[in-house]
Amino acid sequence: MTSGTVEPKRNATHAVDSLDHGVEKQKMEHSEVLGDKEFMTDAENAETREHEMGLWEAVKDHPMACFWAFIFCFTIVMESFDMFLNGNFVALSAFKNRYGVFVEGSGYVIPTKWQSSLFQAGQCGAFVGVFLAGPITNRLGYRWTTLLALVLMNATIFISFFADSLEVLVIGQAFEGIPWGLFIANSPAYASEVVPLVLRGACTATLQMSWSIGSIIVAAATYGFNKRTDEWAWRGPLALQWVFPVPLMVLIFFAPESPWWLIRRGRNDQALRSIKRLGRKNGTQASAEATLSMIQRTVEIEAHLGGEPTLLDLFKGTDLRRTLITCLIYASQNFAGNLIANQATFFFEQAGMSTDFSFKLNLINSCLQLVANTLAWPLSGWFGRRTIYLWGTAVNVTLLFLLGICASIPQSVATNYAQACLGVMISFVFAGAMGPISYSIIAETSSVRLRALSTGVGRAAYYVAEIPMIYLASQMLNPTGWNFAGKCGYVWGGTACICFVSAYFGLPELKDRSYRELDILFKRKVSARKFKSTVIDVRENE
Template identity: 80%
Template sequence: MSSGIGDDKHDSTHVDRIDPELHEKSPEILLNKDLMNDAFEAENREHEMGVWEAVKDHPMACFWACLFCFTIVMESFDMFLNGNFVALTAFKRRYGVYVEGAGWTIPTKWQSALFQSGQCGAFIGVFLAGPITNRLGYRWTTILALVLMNATIFISFFADSLSVLVIGQAFEGVPWGLFIANSPAYASEVVPLALRGVCTATLQMAWSIGGIIVAGATYGYNKRSDEWAWRGPLALQWIFPTPLMVLIFFAPESPWWLIRRGRKEQALRSIKRLGRRSGNQASAEATLAMMERTVEIEVHMGGEPTLLDLLKGTDLRRTIITCLMYASQNFAGNLIANQATFFFEQAGMSTDFSFKLNLINSCLQFVANGLSWPLSAYFGRRTIYLYGTAFNMCMLFLLGVCASIPQNQSTNYAQACLGIIISFVFAGTLGPISYSVISETSSVRLRALSTGVGRAAYYVAEIPMIYLASQMLNPTGWDLAGKCGYVWGGTALVCLISAYFGLPELKDRSYRELDILFGRKIPARKFKTTIIDVKDNE
């Protein structure tokens, strides 16, 4: 029985039984022997399938999952761009104030507004995502968001004041919310069980790609002294939406969504498109039967999904886990990564060298994202999250100590290095594994709504934390520099304790098994050791 961090052993003696009376309440589809046998076969095949075998059997599923995840690069681009604006020399001279001893700087209130406005727009977007996706599907909702993204970039690009730029960022945030709510859900639904962790982890890689592009662009444009120092990077946003629109137009819809809408023939076609071209009809029909079985169980439990369903019965627990996992991304070093250039400046680095360090930091995050793939394939979600949080917590406290002792060039470099290490660990563990947990925790029936509400919790936590982060780093605020490590180390400790007692192990569990585990109210630390029979339909 799992009782501690990283315990991966199974207790094969722990077998749960179901009430025989439940079978009497089963809908007709669950009494269809042929369909159930196909469902058993498909689920057992997914459990037996290794990562590399799954990649070879479902290459197109991997491609489409990664493509949808790549839409996150647009939110990442803007988030990192705002973090770099406040460090751009020309931008600071145009919109900043002069502070004795610190030079030109953007006032704290405008820093916070630039960071928060997009998140406020995204907060609206994630609540729109669930109802729109339930009606239109993942594909058309994403295309709609891309059209909206193309249009809203104009506001930011032509902005001639900080207030208009803030408004432009708020409008851009709405499609961000649609992207971030739909991408992990779609990715988790189109790939086999063995690939769910790997493919949803590409969300963090898309985030890093956005950071690399921004770091490279702002490093080059920082040498300009005119308005194109910031208008140039803003214009680069237009390179993403149109090509993505064209590709996603040809993407298959999630078969899970199609089955929930009663469109079985289209779902079967999607399953065939997501597998190998040489895949046989029987295999596709077995996969369809497995999906029908799970969807029918959930429909029997709840009917048409609504936001209120997220707060009822066992779904309340699943919603809390999703919300806490999303919110916790703000509390273990992520905000240092988002404001890396400004953090390096406050740690004592020159402006030019800070931009160089930020580019290095972004590239290292990309490497960490790549390393997260084998990690998520072979280690449990709970294990990765707990170890990653514990390590970053220690590094954050060490950062605070480095900033508290008498300062010299060595302590400045130490703080910068610790900031890079914290960002690297986050990008390889906490960041990508959070998306895996989020996409797997919710029931299939409520997934579009759950991922949207979970991301809303992220913004509810992030918006005040952005203000706090800006206040801690800014010379016109508290000017704590690396001492902010004490604050983020404390919040990381809270995340660690909460996850130890509340985060279940979801790896290698089908959606049906997760429904049953949550339905039986199994404690989080016993999820891994509880055995679920393939014939259980509760």
């Protein structure tokens, strides 16, 4: 079985003949593969089986697929850890006393430019990383690309740990961001490819859980180091980053490669072994071969539409629409209250809480986010991606405007606590709805052929939106900036409204759709609001 790619040109003289021959050969192979009745029966039966499989049945049948999806998603804990760590640095007394400036009425604070730089540096590095992820992954595969990123992560932590100035710390964060980009581009793609259809939503949602786990570790570490008055108040938490890479490297070294990637590279025997490793130990050979046929069928259909994937393919034909959805959903994570969660400790301080209580409240907030992530698993199985995203955004729009109103009335202890509670509620809703379901949408929207590139470009859109928004968030909260405190709810409430309207008209329902069905729906240019009701026959190959 071939992957359906065209042969390379031999030389300039025979370029046209070679291309014609390659296209003709591709069409012939495509016709031969999809014209094989036995092959098509296996593929159709496997896809029907996935549609009929229940959530718990899928977990029992594919325990190792769930495990490896979680391990790859867990790499995100390192980006989460560092992102939340920077948010806590600006609230650490020892860090503020060492690098801050004195502001009358607020004590020592980190200047706005350095506060935003600490947040933005890592994102700038990650922006580079996500563009490297696609080409590297297409070449090496998800497994070796992730191992490479873990080695790089281990090395770059040294820069931040030994930094003795804000300038060097910012540089260290920028270098750490490069492997973050590789992690975040690969994790949702890998998770979506190794688990059955019914588990895609739950397993890709574990990315948000990794964010919450990282924030809990940071909240606990910074709360424990908060009382220190020396440099270990921030060097200690930085050193904790070394806890993650080595164990993850050992585990991922033994992980199976995505069978979708292997088939795209023409390595069908290895793909079959990978499918067997991802299923039950007592799974039948026939079942594994049927799954292989299902994957080959989709890969052959997509290969017929285009050869070796390139970044330009993301902006051509029906893939342009898919790329726009991926980019907009990723970017929208910055506009619906997420940045309040990322700077929760500092937000609580600006809402009138004491420093010590702000760190305690941040730990509670992080634990509640983990609870919300857990609730997202059954939610993704019961409700559609579009439904969860729209309702979650609508709830946060309401809460954000309430936060702005609460900060606008005469202030008291009661209004301070109300703002803090609303901040926790906004974080909870995001962690249970828009956060996890966004990763499911992103992983499912792109075509299989372009997935590694699409998730990278989508995450790049996230950083393009986040980097200026981080500066805006720092300006709004910092006493040396605009000092809005809870009034930032008006701004984020307005941007969340835009996200809601955009999703209502542009976000299709992806739940319970195989990748073949999604290819057909996008090719037919079906309206986003009609994706759920459109019937696609299991025999269609367009």
